[in-house]
Amino acid sequence: MKIAILSGKGGTGKTTLSVNLFSSLNKVTLIDADVEEPNSHLFLKGNTYHEEDINKQYPVVDHDLCTLCGKCGEFCNFNAIIPAKKKVLVFDDLCHDCGGCKLVCPTNAISYTDKAIGKIFYQSVGDNKQFLYGRLTVGEVSGVRIIEYLKNVTKKEEVLLIDSPPGTSCSTVAAIEGSDYCIIAAEPTPFGLSDMRMVVELLREQKLDFGVVVNKSNLGNDDIYKYLEEEGIELLENIDFREEFAKIIARGELLVDHSEYVRNIMNSIIKKVLGETYA
Amino acid sequence: MKIGICASDHTPESLVANRFARAPYFAVYNSETLDFAFFNNTAKDEGSGAGGKAVKVLGDLKVDIVLVPELGPKAIDALNAFEIKSYQYKQGKTVREALYEYFEKKLPEMLDASVKGKH
Numbered sequence: 001m002k003i004a005i006l007s008g009k010g011g012t013g014k015t016t017l018s019v020n021l022f023s024s025l026n027k028v029t030l031i032d033a034d035v036e037e038p039n040s041h042l043f044l045k046g047n048t049y050h051e052e053d054i055n056k057q058y059p060v061v062d063h064d065l066c067t068l069c070g071k072c073g074e075f076c077n078f079n080a081i082i083p084a085k086k087k088v089l090v091f092d093d094l095c096h097d098c099g100g101c102k103l104v105c106p107t108n109a110i111s112y113t114d115k116a117i118g119k120i121f122y123q124s125v126g127d128n129k130q131f132l133y134g135r136l137t138v139g140e141v142s143g144v145r146i147i148e149y150l151k152n153v154t155k156k157e158e159v160l161l162i163d164s165p166p167g168t169s170c171s172t173v174a175a176i177e178g179s180d181y182c183i184i185a186a187e188p189t190p191f192g193l194s195d196m197r198m199v200v201e202l203l204r205e206q207k208l209d210f211g212v213v214v215n216k217s218n219l220g221n222d223d224i225y226k227y228l229e230e231e232g233i234e235l236l237e238n239i240d241f242r243e244e245f246a247k248i249i250a251r252g253e254l255l256v257d258h259s260e261y262v263r264n265i266m267n268s269i270i271k272k273v274l275g276e277t278y279a
Numbered sequence: 280m281k282i283g284i285c286a287s288d289h290t291p292e293s294l295v296a297n298r299f300a301r302a303p304y305f306a307v308y309n310s311e312t313l314d315f316a317f318f319n320n321t322a323k324d325e326g327s328g329a330g331g332k333a334v335k336v337l338g339d340l341k342v343d344i345v346l347v348p349e350l351g352p353k354a355i356d357a358l359n360a361f362e363i364k365s366y367q368y369k370q371g372k373t374v375r376e377a378l379y380e381y382f383e384k385k386l387p388e389m390l391d392a393s394v395k396g397k398h
Contacts, residue, residue, distance in 0.1 A: 073335065079328025082335050084360030091353055094328045141327065 001274060002157075004179040004208075006164035006172060008195030013185040013215035013239070016249060017269075018163035019043040020256045022129070024266040025278060029157040031150045032133035033175035034165040035118060035143035042252045046123030046131050053119055054134070054146045057112035058092040059101050065109035072101035072110065078141070096142050096170075118146045120153075130157075147174040159274065167195075168202045176203070181273055182210040183236065188220035193227060200231065210234075213269065216241035236272055237265050280310045282381065283342040283363075284374050289317035291375040295368055299347045299354055300329035306374045307340055315374075330354035334361055346377050352392040365389040 005018045015032075019040050022030040032040035059072070059081055066088055073083045080094035081101050092115055102110040118136040125131050132154060134146035143165075151174075154160055164175035176182055182203055186196045196212075203210045212228060217238035228235050239262065248258050255262040271279045285302035287294045296302030301323045307316045318340060322332035330350075334357035337345055344364045358365055366386035368377040380386050 079322075079325060079332045082331045082357060082360075084335075084338065084357065085362050087360060089331065089357055089360050091328060091331060091356075094331075094353075 001181070002160045002162065002179045003273060004162040004164050004176040004182045005185060006176060006182060006199060007166050007185045008168065008197075008199040009187065009192050010166040012187045012192055013213075014166070015040050015043070015163055016215070016255065017183065017185050017213060018161055020254055020262060020266050021269065022125075022131070022161055023254050023256050024263065024270060025159060025274075027128065028159045028161060029130045029132070029154055030161045030163065031131075031154055032163045033147045033150055033171070034163060035134035035136040035146045035150075036165060036171070038133045038135055040131065040163050041121070041123065041133050043254055044123065044125050044131050045252075046125040048121050048123050050122040051119055052122075052149075053116045054149050055114040056095070056097040056117045056140075056142075056145050057099075058095040058097065058115055059090055059110045060113050061088040061090065062109045062111070063087055065107045067107055067109075069106060071104045071106065075100045075104045093139060094141060097145060118143065120146060120150055130154075143171050144174045147171060151175075151178070159278070168198045173202070173206070176206065176208060179208055182208050183269070183273065184210055184212045186212050186214050186224060187216045188214055188222065188224040190220075190223070192220065193224050196224070197227070200233065211236040211272070214238045236269050239265055280344065281340065281342045282308045282310065282378065283337045283340065283345040284308065284368075284377055285320075285345075285347055286317065286374045291315050291378075292373050295346070295348065295370070295372050295374055295377050297348050297370055299350055300325075300333035302333075305337060305340065305342075307342060308378055328353065331357045334358050334363065337361070337363060344381075346381055346386065347389065349393045350389055351394055355389070355392045367393065 005014050007014045032038040068083050070083045072081045078094045080091050082089045117140045120134045123131045134150050136143040165171040211234035213236050218240045267279045284306040285296035286304040286306045287296045289304050302320050305318045322329045325332050330353040338361035346368050347365050367389050
């Protein structure tokens, strides 16, 4: 079972939920797919036993074959390849590695070459749990390749949690694609609700099942509950904001190690999402 | 010879634009016919890579020289590839004034990027 944790708005508790659910389960693998700013590893303090470079490909133009027809430049949505007067310019840092320019080139003048764009780290946590995270190199435009790699090497895991990037961009879509269930970490503020609506739209478009955990539920207003009811969306749990929780998180520690209240909530979420046998 | 100028609006009395690739219009002055023509800058709303695309727009307009406020590294590379020379104007001038200053050789040629990219 693959469960993605996502949010829309940042700072609503994706990582808090992910690492505390991870710690509440006996047999589970977690990937931190927020490769632009991974942070789950700060809480899990695992032991890195392996790391790998992840490459993207970008186009190289053979100017003996190129007729400067301009088709590659017309195709590219990111202005990464621009046919000029006597040669074709390639801005490899703008390239999203879609493969399109090679497909549209009528003279086969385009091939691809590799460029390292980041790394993935394999960690063991405790005796039998695995955690993987990716890190995109600063300046690179897209972490999708790294996220796809993380998901590919964990595709056979029985229970997989995916700490997803915020927002509704390509990275988020890559992280949640193929999930059996998604948990939205929401907060009851106007921004929280507004961004959550976009995530709901995305999940419905992707035809993925989902439920909501309202974090910091004693703050803000109750518009989010009205919205969930109107839309018929499952409310999995509420988690209060408490100053002591903020302190625990700021120290890089797990809420479940300190709070029975949070332990019970995590178990309740696990029962609802994974079933009794996992709790 | 055709001279491009980054313009905030579409008349010779409009102010020059304060951005290159995100300029609303490109004025193109034809030194043979002595005419101005104005074109929408179709690169201005690009999500990324507007610098290179804006140069492509100027290249397609057959511009030989462009007068600009600032240039990033990708725009410079692209200008070189399109063999377009660039000269830097000061803010607050009209399109016509910037053009006169170019003919009076008061504008410095840009050989390197004046700003870092990726903002």
